[in-house]
Amino acid sequence: MPPRKRKAVQPPSTTSTSTTSTTSTRQTRARKQVPVPVPVPVVTIDSDSDSDFQSVVVVQSVKRSTTQTTRSTQGTRTRTTRANLTPANSTSSTSSTGSTGPTRSTCVIDLVNDDLDPPPHPPPFQQHQHQHQQLQLQQQQPQTKRNPTPEQQRIIDFGATLNHNSGGVVVRIVAGAGTGKTTTLQLLAETLTKNRHRILYIVYNKAAQTDAEERFKHLGPMVQCRTMHGAAMQYMTKPSPSFEFVPVDDHELIKKIERDYSNTVRLWMQHNFKGPPVTSANAAESAKAMQKRIQLCCFYIFKTLETFYRSSHPRQKLSDTWLTYYPAKLKHQSDWKFPEGRFYVDAAAAIWDKMWTGQFPITHDAYLKYAQLGNFVLPPYITTILMDESQDSSACQLDLFVVQLAKNPFNTHPRTRNIFIVGDAAQSIYYFRGARPKELAQIQNHFEASNQSGFTSFTDFSLTRSFRFGETVARVANTLLWMKSNSPQAKDFNPYCLVGGSSTPGTLLSASEELPYPYTIIARSGLKLIMKGLEALAKHKQRFPDPSTPPLRIAINGNAKEYHGKMKDALDVYRLWKKQKPINPKFHEWETFEEFEKDVQDRELGEYVLLITLVETYQDETPSTILSFETSILTPNHTLHTADIILSTAHQSKGLEYDHVEVSDDFIDLEPKEKKRDDSSTAGFRRGTQVPPTNEPKEKVMEWGLKAWGDDLNLWYVAVTRPKKLLKLPDRWWGIMEYMEMVREGKTGLSLDGKEALREEDVKALKTLFGGLDGYLEGRFWR
Numbered sequence: 001m002p003p004r005k006r007k008a009v010q011p012p013s014t015t016s017t018s019t020t021s022t023t024s025t026r027q028t029r030a031r032k033q034v035p036v037p038v039p040v041p042v043v044t045i046d047s048d049s050d051s052d053f054q055s056v057v058v059v060q061s062v063k064r065s066t067t068q069t070t071r072s073t074q075g076t077r078t079r080t081t082r083a084n085l086t087p088a089n090s091t092s093s094t095s096s097t098g099s100t101g102p103t104r105s106t107c108v109i110d111l112v113n114d115d116l117d118p119p120p121h122p123p124p125f126q127q128h129q130h131q132h133q134q135l136q137l138q139q140q141q142p143q144t145k146r147n148p149t150p151e152q153q154r155i156i157d158f159g160a161t162l163n164h165n166s167g168g169v170v171v172r173i174v175a176g177a178g179t180g181k182t183t184t185l186q187l188l189a190e191t192l193t194k195n196r197h198r199i200l201y202i203v204y205n206k207a208a209q210t211d212a213e214e215r216f217k218h219l220g221p222m223v224q225c226r227t228m229h230g231a232a233m234q235y236m237t238k239p240s241p242s243f244e245f246v247p248v249d250d251h252e253l254i255k256k257i258e259r260d261y262s263n264t265v266r267l268w269m270q271h272n273f274k275g276p277p278v279t280s281a282n283a284a285e286s287a288k289a290m291q292k293r294i295q296l297c298c299f300y301i302f303k304t305l306e307t308f309y310r311s312s313h314p315r316q317k318l319s320d321t322w323l324t325y326y327p328a329k330l331k332h333q334s335d336w337k338f339p340e341g342r343f344y345v346d347a348a349a350a351i352w353d354k355m356w357t358g359q360f361p362i363t364h365d366a367y368l369k370y371a372q373l374g375n376f377v378l379p380p381y382i383t384t385i386l387m388d389e390s391q392d393s394s395a396c397q398l399d400l401f402v403v404q405l406a407k408n409p410f411n412t413h414p415r416t417r418n419i420f421i422v423g424d425a426a427q428s429i430y431y432f433r434g435a436r437p438k439e440l441a442q443i444q445n446h447f448e449a450s451n452q453s454g455f456t457s458f459t460d461f462s463l464t465r466s467f468r469f470g471e472t473v474a475r476v477a478n479t480l481l482w483m484k485s486n487s488p489q490a491k492d493f494n495p496y497c498l499v500g501g502s503s504t505p506g507t508l509l510s511a512s513e514e515l516p517y518p519y520t521i522i523a524r525s526g527l528k529l530i531m532k533g534l535e536a537l538a539k540h541k542q543r544f545p546d547p548s549t550p551p552l553r554i555a556i557n558g559n560a561k562e563y564h565g566k567m568k569d570a571l572d573v574y575r576l577w578k579k580q581k582p583i584n585p586k587f588h589e590w591e592t593f594e595e596f597e598k599d600v601q602d603r604e605l606g607e608y609v610l611l612i613t614l615v616e617t618y619q620d621e622t623p624s625t626i627l628s629f630e631t632s633i634l635t636p637n638h639t640l641h642t643a644d645i646i647l648s649t650a651h652q653s654k655g656l657e658y659d660h661v662e663v664s665d666d667f668i669d670l671e672p673k674e675k676k677r678d679d680s681s682t683a684g685f686r687r688g689t690q691v692p693p694t695n696e697p698k699e700k701v702m703e704w705g706l707k708a709w710g711d712d713l714n715l716w717y718v719a720v721t722r723p724k725k726l727l728k729l730p731d732r733w734w735g736i737m738e739y740m741e742m743v744r745e746g747k748t749g750l751s752l753d754g755k756e757a758l759r760e761e762d763v764k765a766l767k768t769l770f771g772g773l774d775g776y777l778e779g780r781f782w783r
């Protein structure tokens with residue numbers, strides 16, 4: 001479900017003698033807008049022999065500044081601010097950086113005065129005919145002729161020292177957004193193969209494998225490119241010579257569990273569940289309620305099994321009750337009022353054992369777990385593992401491809417291997433698929449306890465110079481990294497700071513300013529994409545009412561056919577909402593919209609979340625909204641290369657880059673909160689150090705209000721690191737930035753929403769928190 005929407009609140013001003021003040025108006029922030037650059041017709045034309053059009057690349061732009069005005073009860077303060085940030089006392093933003101982090105200099109704001117009005121917004125067909133380079137893959141063919149940066153060169157030089165007699169090493173490379181990770185891995189692979197290393201290159205999905213195979217084909221058989229599941233399937237030992245691996249999807253496995261375990265669950269429920277007495281009047285309703293409980297119990301059996309095969313635990317741990325899927329425990333405590341005991345772990349263990357005797361279907365994650373349990377033998381000629389996008393790996397996957405291949409616990413490998421793991425915890429966005437970035441952040445613990453594994457070292461490198469954008473966008477990204485390092489997620493995050501390495505500084509725009517076409521809208525949810533697409537169409541028709549004006553071209557980054565199917569299903573959900581019978585039989589198990597909504601939440605039917613939010617948002621206008629979206633956006637089927645506007649979720653945008661990006665307003669709210677007392681004793685100390693006990697009263701400490709787990713902030717980070725030139729940010733971003741400034745300058749004593757007067761200790765704690773941003777930008781990662 002999308003996060004709670006909150007309008008960005010204008011932070012209030014205050015006098016120095018009062019902790020309360022009136023809330024500033026929205027017009028104040030409207031004045032504090034970062035300008036749209038005026039395009040200059042200085043272009044280069046690059047003929048593409050593989051296409052029937054030319055690419056037009058704007059290489060120069062003129063920046064414009066607008067006046068920023070903030071008001072207080074004592075008067076008005078006016079200043080003009082240019083959006084591009086430059087480091088003070090620094091000769092270059094692309095200076096060499098060390099392997100443990102870049103040497104930073106304080107970012108300052110260049111003050112100018114410019115009252116230029118924004119240029120008229122031209123129609124898209126005039127602004128970018130044949131301009132198809134707005135979308136580029138981050139993992140495009142690297143420019144191998146470019147000299148490596150000092151950070152890249154250190155990694156390459158380290159690889160050159162590895163020979164077959166040097167013993168194995170584990171190397172973790174933290175690679176920020178746009179920092180040339182793919183190029184670095186290619187140069188590293190070329191260096192390793194010169195020393196006759198044979199490489200297994202592990203990637204996240206099939207599309208990445210296809211790209212990698214093309215990239216490394218010049219190295220021939222010296223590099224094998226595989227997905228994790230592909231490598232597991234290729235080098236896994238069978239339970240028996242006649243065993244056939246025929247994986248099914250999760251839906252089929254759940255249906256099999258329902259067929260085989262419904263009677264068992266029914267008897268268990270009848271014996272333990274103390275519901276209302278069954279009478280002739282409520283018999284039908286009671287029977288239906290029982291069937292829902294049985295269905296949910298079978299789902300919990302599946303989730304308990306899934307919890308096991310995403311973990312690094314051995315088979316015997318499946319008997320431990322703590323492995324029971326946590327929402328099942330909550331359901332028993334809150335609704336069903338009887339303990340679950342060993343029911344779910346025993347059922348999951350029985351199904352797991354039946355999988356490997358052919359009595360139960362297996363899934364892709366199940367056979368990867370089977371490989372991790374000592375049934376994986378890598379050929380001895382493979383001497384090096386390169387594991388990409390490791391931040392999205394589960395504990396099982398990291399244990400199989402890193403820990404086991406390094407420590408060799410099953411004595412299946414005659415010699416040690418070199419393991420390179422590349423990832424960034426700040427870009428981990430697949431928690432719902434089992435990604436656990438804390439496993440990557442803490443993986444050195446597997447090798448630091450002893451040196452019995454035969455490895456000579458565990459080494460860390462970092463890539464922090466982004467080729468994608470300049471210092472302006474980098475500052476936004478670094479602000480989010482600072483928030484992450486000052487939140488409950490800090491313990492699972494290796495902090496770093498990006499250096500904007502692009503020659504284009506970049507420009508920030510407020511929510512009220514217009515981006516030039518073509519541009520990309522990045523949202524957290526599919527619903528917001530639909531809303532933004534329809535909103536863009538309405539604005540275009542209002543701006544160009546002449547029917548002869550070519551229509552706005554909008555494309556979906558993703559599977560347009562999938563959206564067609566979702567819109568058809570949304571009409572059935574709308575029928576449920578109208579208390580009508582759906583047409584598609586798959587919706588017949590639900591009689592009401594409320595029942596459907598509850599089942600989607602309980603059984604985590606994520607494919608229906610968009611449909612529910614769409615109907616709840618548009619209600620009676622749902623059919624007309626769907627029709628408009630289909631006819632104006634889906635049916636024309638514009639390509640990503642010819643579109644005026646691209647609609648993309650943050651998940652779909654991962655690995656891509658665009659010239660101009662608008663970040664939607666449905667990402668998580670960024671709000672400070674009080675840090676728990678049991679954690680605040682370590683404030684101001686480096687992680688891992690011991691704080692001496694003291695009887696002195698503890699000062700209040702503030703941090704950013706994030707969950708200790710999850711990837712909501714990471715979705716923010718992925719979204720803001722996609723643009724190369726222009727970044728349009730929502731009101732909630734500008735709201736928190738202005739609030740931070742006002743707190744630091746002592747101009748407010750209210751909470752972020754302006755509804756609560758803060759105590760003096762709260763204001764002091766907020767000043768301490770917000771004051772840490774400058775230090776973080778200078779490379780001081782510890783408060």
